[in-house]
Amino acid sequence: MPVLAVVNAKGGSGKSTMAATISAYAANAGVKLMLGDLDPQQSVRTWLRLRPPQLPAVTGWLVDGGRVFRPPAGITHAILDTPSGLNGLHLSRIVMASNVVLVPVAASAFDRDATADCIKNLLQLPRIASGQCRLACVGMRMHPGSAGENVTRKWAAELNIPMLGVVRYAQAYVSCVDQGSSIFDKFSPEALTLQHDWKAVLGWLATSFFGASAHNAMAHTLAQRGVVE
Numbered sequence: 001m002p003v004l005a006v007v008n009a010k011g012g013s014g015k016s017t018m019a020a021t022i023s024a025y026a027a028n029a030g031v032k033l034m035l036g037d038l039d040p041q042q043s044v045r046t047w048l049r050l051r052p053p054q055l056p057a058v059t060g061w062l063v064d065g066g067r068v069f070r071p072p073a074g075i076t077h078a079i080l081d082t083p084s085g086l087n088g089l090h091l092s093r094i095v096m097a098s099n100v101v102l103v104p105v106a107a108s109a110f111d112r113d114a115t116a117d118c119i120k121n122l123l124q125l126p127r128i129a130s131g132q133c134r135l136a137c138v139g140m141r142m143h144p145g146s147a148g149e150n151v152t153r154k155w156a157a158e159l160n161i162p163m164l165g166v167v168r169y170a171q172a173y174v175s176c177v178d179q180g181s182s183i184f185d186k187f188s189p190e191a192l193t194l195q196h197d198w199k200a201v202l203g204w205l206a207t208s209f210f211g212a213s214a215h216n217a218m219a220h221t222l223a224q225r226g227v228v229e
């Protein structure tokens with residue numbers, strides 16, 4: 001089963017927001033997905049608890065002490081939210097269980113420096129170095145076309161990892177968490193604008209994580225919303 005881990009040792013970079021957003025997107029497209037929480041803060045477990053039953057289901061994944069348990073039948077994809085400060089054995093164990101690692105990075109030099117250390121650690125792991133596990137980053141809380149995006153793209157190019165796109169700052173991300181929802185559960189003009197920010201990320205995940213059949217269902221869902229022309 002394909003596993004996507006959202007990783008950055010730097011705290012507050014947007015890992016839980018990214019894990020919940022991609023999970024809700026997939027659930028809206030009918031993917032049978034589990035969301036695992038490796039973070040002692042249990043942020044996404046809180047989000048799952050708050051998620052209203054009338055929204056497309058995201059199943060919680062029982063993950064304990066860094067050990068990943070076998071998911072129940074019927075689940076086709078898994079996403080893991082991970083804690084800040086991850087390195088060494090814990091980091092390599094998560095990468096061993098994953099096919100794709102996404103690294104959210106925020107706009108400040110503090111964020112880039114700490115994230116660069118994490119990316120260098122990731123690039124040294126044989127599973128990533130050999131391409132068995134694919135690695136990419138995404139700018140978080142960064143306006144499309146902003147100076148912050150340009151600086152971050154140069155930074156990613158120097159580190160030699162793909163930067164898939166940028167997700168702008170929006171209060172909707174914060175308010176959605178309180179409702180157990182995501183921008184992909186909404187149909188307002190603002191939500192559709194925010195969904196556009198994820199287009200390149202989701203396009204990359206279509207081949208590296210979701211696979212053709214899931215991707216077709218998702219493309220259909222997004223096209224219906226006007227997100228993909």
Ligand SMILES: Nc1ncnc2c1ncn2[C@@H]1O[C@H](COP(=O)(O)OP(=O)(O)OP(=O)(O)O)[C@@H](O)[C@H]1O
Pocket residue numbers: 010011012013014015016017018039041043082083084140141167168169170171173174177
């Ligand atoms: N695009 C965004 N726009 C506005 N706020 C955002 C956005 N992305 C994340 N946030 C907010 O930034 C804060 C940090 O995000 P989040 O909790 O996802 O980071 P994290 O990497 O999981 O943090 P930790 O390392 O503590 O687990 C949260 O309050 C979240 O709601």
Ligand SMILES: [Mg+2]
Pocket residue numbers: 015016017039043081082083
């Ligand atoms: Mg978190």
